[in-house]
Amino acid sequence: MRDLVCEQVRGVAGNPATPSELLLRMLDDSDAAVAVLIFRNTLPDEFCAAVAAHPDRRVRAALADSSSATPQQRALLVDDPAPMVRILLAHGPELFRATPAPLPEEAYARLAADPDHRVRDEVAGSRQCPVDVRARMVEDPDPEVRVSGYAGWADPPEGITDRLLADPDPRVRDAVARRAWRRRPELLAGVLDEAWSDPWWLRDLAVEIPLARATAERLARHQDRDVRAAVAENPHLPRDLVQELATDPDPTVRLRLSLRPGLSEAERAAIDYEVRPETRLRPARWVLDRLGDPDALDGAVRSAHVGLRRSAAYSPSLRPDQVARLAGDDDFAVRLLLCENHDEVPGEVLLATYLEARVITASMLIARPRFPRVGLARLADSADPRARMLVRHDPEAPAGLIDRLSRDGDGGVRSRMASDPRLGAGRLAELLDDPAAAGSAAGNPNLPVALMERILAGAGILRASAGSAGGEV
The missing domain is CATH 1.25.10 (Leucine-rich Repeat Variant)
Known part of the structure; x- marks a missing residue:
């Protein structure tokens, strides 16, 4: 699919005004179907039901991983024949600075009994797994699933901790001890012994553990600078070792030390650290x-x-x-x-x-x-294109100004204006041929259905027919 046509199809896929019948027709092309799942904010139930039965695993996987689908829509895949689809379903969408809505409890229960241990492991590691399902996960026959089940438990009951500390598999016992030592200080010595050979784990411990003198010295003089940087923030670090780390040869260590609690402003200023704007x-x-x-x-x-x-x-x-x-x-x-x-x-x-x-x-x-928002139209003549783009968000900006900016010399400004419902259909049709703005224009809710059909026909997704809605394509 050519780049311009691809942008147009993605716009139609995400357009909130695209009729459901067109979305269903887009299922005939796997790439178009995936575009719908990625670029739409909401998905019709009938579309998701058709996706769940789609022969292409990539399309079903896109639904499993969709941040736009509801939990109930994603749960249609709970018995999908492809393990990878079920793994993605159990894992859930990756959302920036947000947590996806949980699946229905019955879906977690089904996935927790999945024959593939990788699916069960994803369920066990999910923070959203219901407690009664998680209680079964820590009894799973696979030790990795038991570990994940315990690690994902926000506040594991003491009885569960006791049982897993006596687990027949040492990997389970070690993983549980690594987490349980905060409530059970007697476990710390063994955890620390294991951590000396694992700098990544040692860094995590060094930030917060109570420090015996010998341990404090060993951490503060460790060859790994990140271990030294971690212990530099430990509130239990003895004063003389704080002073020693204040002259550490590595600037990362000195910077982390300067952030530790309990220092006066004068003491922080005396440390040779640097924080640049970048x-x-x-x-x-x-x-x-x-x-x-x-x-x-x-x-x-x-x-x-x-x-x-x-x-x-x-x-x-x-x-x-x-x-x-x-x-x-x-x-x-x-x-x-x-x-x-x-x-x-x-x-x-x-x-x-x-x-x-x-x-x-x-x-x-x-x-x-x-x-x-109101008043952003004043930025229409700014020399900064990012300022001109903001006019799109002014609810009182006149349609004529939006049209004018849709002809701006900067492609980003044209693209932003192309999504504005204040643009007329004629201007939208012109913008469909603008590589910088085609996708936004195709996603504009004012785009006539006839133009949507023409885009899909041009991409080979639709074939013109006597019964096609919206006029000639």
Whole structure:
């Protein structure tokens, strides 16, 4: 399928006004069917029922992995003949910063009894697996499934922990001990012994475990810099080892040390660390643990350490005075994180941050509750194409202005305007031939059905017939 035609088909696939009968006809082409499953926000039940019976496994897999399908629609695949489809169904869609809605409980029960251990393992590892189903997963004949079942349990009962600590398979016993030591300190020595040969696991432990002197020294002087960086944040680290790590040769270690709890502002400033505007910084763990307590975050909000201010900006619970302080921060990342996480950021700050942002998540700011919309038409003559694109979101922008911007010299601006319902059918037909805007134009709810049919016929998906709706194609 040619690139332009492919964009047009994807637009029709995602168009909320595309009739159900056309969507069903698109099932005759596997690529078009997958496009519907990927690009639509909602899916008709009859379409999903037809997908569940589709002969192409790729199409059924797209439904199993669809973030647009309802749990009930996805559950139609619970007995799919292809194990990979059932694995995807059990795993659920990957959603950015969100958790997919759970399947019906009966679907989890069926998948938990699946003959393929990989399907059962996905069910066991799902945080959404119902508790009564999970209780069966920790008794599964496959040890990997038992491990996943326990790992996915938010708060496993003590009786389950006791039983699995005596499991006949050492892999199960080790995995359970690695998690249970927080409630059962007597397990920590054995867990730590195992972890010395696994730097990845050792880093996780080093951040939080109580530290005997010999263990603290061994971790603080470990050859792996990430282990040293982890223990640098451990609140139990002895003071002399804190001072030793303050001069560690690795800048990553010094930076993590500068974020540790309990240091004064002067002590943080005395550490040789650097946070550049472009530095991608993992938030301080102790700040993340307190995101729901704005009073406990006040020191981080007011800190001279930009890393602590960035960490505090993750909190959705900040007080108005804290929001105001961080909204005026000199560091762009602080302002961006605040805008992404707090609903009460002023509209002018959201707009200014969006226009300054050059990150992939910038467009998410437009959906924030206080993002200003009325009045964005004033940006129509801005030199910045990203500003001109915002006119599309002004509910009071006149149709003539949208039409004018659909002829903009920037392809991104034309594409954004091509999705606007204020555009007439004639202009949409013209934009279908614009490589930059064809997909958006084909997805415009004002697109006549006759043009949808013409697109699908041009792609070889439809054949013209006397009974085709919407006129000649």
